[in-house]
């Protein structure tokens with residue numbers, strides 16, 4: 001079987017090839033495409049019975065229909081989130097749609113911690129200063145995290161890992177989740193979103209992007225936050241209304257922002273734009289704040305997570321090829 005791998009970076013190729021040698025040598029051929037999947041790039045999957053995609057690839061009804069017409073019968077997401085998939089269209093077309101849930105929740109949770117630590121203690125600024133021979137401490141004042149209150153919005157696999165990390169630092173951990181994980185019983189305090197926003201020094205988002213969670217952080221919810229609190233988003237960009245966040249930063253209601261995801265990231269992230277004029281004025285405004293830290297969707301990016309993503313992707317493909325049950329199917333509705 002031939003599989004077209006969209007949005008393939010050299011590191012994807014390395015880990016996917018490793019897994020293919022181990023799990024599907026001689027059975028699966030991979031065609032690596034640096035282009036993202038869009039309606040325009042569907043024809044690149046000509047001759048392939050499956051495609052493998054990533055977080056910003058388009059999987060709306062038109063793209064799925066075009067892939068199906070080309071003979072594609074399986075779509076393998078090499079990620080956990082599937083907010084970019086039209087589930088109804090996938091069901092209508094009878095496509096095999098599988099993802100990689102919970103491949104390394106600690107990797108993303110640890111990245112959230114890295115963002116908090118960096119932004120709080122200004123290590124990114126200290127690094128640059130010291131290299132220039134500037135050892136002044138002015139502007140580097142942080143807060144001691146021990147004893148602070150951290151609010152985790154969405155305590156699934158990643159949120160649970162994050163809750164344990166912050167608990168380990170001596171923080172009080174609040175959780176808001178309509179279906180909270182029982183393994184956090186006795187470790188965290190369960191509260192409503194409003195209670196969490198009002199009480200937390202740090203709010204970290206770990207829920208999926210759904211219609212119900214789109215822009216859950218907006219002007220109203222920002223106003224309910226503790227003045228000067230830090231907001232962290234390693235989940236999906238559109239959980240946050242970025243324009244409202246900019247206003248809250250300007251008024252100092254929001255004390256600091258750390259994001260690994262951005263609602264318009266598809267045209268920026270995973271590529272080198274250092275010689276381009278970036279046309280996204282909202283993103284560029286964010287870049288002007290000294291209390292904003294942005295990374296380019298790298299929360300998942302550890303050796304362990306990349307290995308697991310590649311291995312599970314080929315295990316999912318094997319289920320499709322052998323007609324075996326697959327635990328990682330998307331919840332497609334008919």
Ligand SMILES: NC(=O)c1ccc[n+]([C@@H]2O[C@H](COP(=O)([O-])OP(=O)(O)OC[C@H]3O[C@@H](n4cnc5c(N)ncnc54)[C@H](O)[C@@H]3O)[C@@H](O)[C@H]2O)c1
Pocket residue numbers: 080081082101102105108153154155156157158159176177178179180181206207208209212213234235236260261297298299300301
């Ligand atoms: N930055 C990265 O590299 C990266 C990597 C992997 C996943 N992610 C993102 O992290 C998200 C979480 O991943 P996960 O593996 O922990 O998912 P998960 O399904 O294990 O957990 C999600 C949790 O969110 C909860 N939830 C749903 N709606 C909610 C709401 N309105 N308010 C509060 N909680 C709500 C669910 O009940 C569930 O417990 C993914 O959806 C994905 O978008 C980001």
